Amino acid sequence: MREVYFDYGAANPLGPEVVEAMIPYLKEQFGNPLSVHRFGDAPRQAVEDAREKVAALIGARSNEIYFVASGSEANNLAVKGIALMNRKRGKHIVVSAIEHLSVINATQTMEKLGFEVTRVPVDKYGQVDPADVSTALREDTTLVSIMHANSEIGTIQPIAEIAKVVKDESKAYFHTDAVATVGTIRVDVKELGVSLLSLAGNQFYGPKGTGALYIKRATRIMPLIDGGVQEAGRRAGTENVPAIVGLGVAADLAKGDVQDRMAQLVPLRARLIERLTKEIDHVYLTGHPTERLPGHVSVVVEYIEGEAMLLLLNMQGVAASSGSTCTSRALKGSHVLTAIGIEPGLANGSLVLTLGRESTVEDVDYFAEVFPPIVERLRQMSPLYEEA
């Protein structure tokens, strides 16, 4: 048996440099960055160093980076903070149909508060057509939020094109949820043309519990968390110094490494997709075949269910994920698979494999070896499967 971790989308192992850098701030450098006395000095400097590193990774200025506790928080701050701050100008928000639940549910909350939300459809690969965004824009649109890449189907959006449409045809702010892309593919806020951008540490070998929202200078936003003066008054709460330090180091390591990361992952992705779709029948790739995250493979396996696959894979040493209804604690089907037109029964056969820097060809080949018997076994049990 072989231990194979194909769930980098959920969590990443921390690099040793990241862990090393965090330790002093868990031990002797325990001070609060706001303290006037000497115990605040190193923590305060460490937070600012991390801020510079995160800024450098995405081509932003240091004072445009606001630390939060997660990608979901960054998304909530962007959606609610911009919508509420600009409510006198308008109450219309535009998002795609496949945004992360933190964006989707935040917009639902805004609807309860009297805002209107237009959800732009996607094509069968999950891509947004800038023309559809154009159609959705109104005089009273204050925010457009379209994710850079989707973590369930891997599809990367034409953000720069969409940003241009938003800029030319409206007065709305443009936010992108880049949680799945920062540290994995090239992300530059000027190239993308966004006013706001979300990122999360646990997606690029940093610790959990950290993220950041890039807010372009001169963009006003209503804070979610009121209180003290941290993050220039935009996000109160004593900083999680060790985690922020870890985030900074992870960002620093990612900068300049993205090309190599992609070079390592793309061939593995290709091999895994090839073997999966060629060696097992009735298995279909979801998401765009080429415009997708470098280490991301998502399929739907006909006639069987996702959680059952994950349990059997786990028994064989393979860690993977799924978008099936049964896998979701809330027992909700995947809105992403629905949006790309996968019928619900087939969507329940969802399997999501996300590779990372320790993934190897041997891992891919081992997976390709153990998975077909699992599929066969579950199909034998299934009332939907009839052997040809």
Added chain:
Amino acid sequence: MPAYSEKVMDHFMNPRNVGEIPDADGVGNVGNPVCGDMMAFYIKVDDGRLSDVKFKTFGCGAAIAVSSMVSEMAKGKTLEEAKRITNADVAEGLDGLPKNKLHCSNLGADALRKAIEDYESRSLEA
């Protein structure tokens, strides 16, 4: 893993009575792939007892374990006894199910009941 008991994992990894009965005396279908769980139960009845029970299931670990447990509990019972098997019995037999999986135990008991009802309505027609 979701908080599955050892019994659930055993029934999931080694499900009892998987299969079809081509000349079944009763068939019960419940659920559908849309909701994520679908069970088909097949029964053979001799002298008022379930002499054979088989199932096919599309669903998660809990769904498969429930189907297996139901089939085991039902085999050999009289029709009346089998009809009285409740989802609570099934969940108990499995040493409990996570809260969000309890609906699977409903499905299993329902599928069995439907198979028995199918048998009974066929006998009425005969």
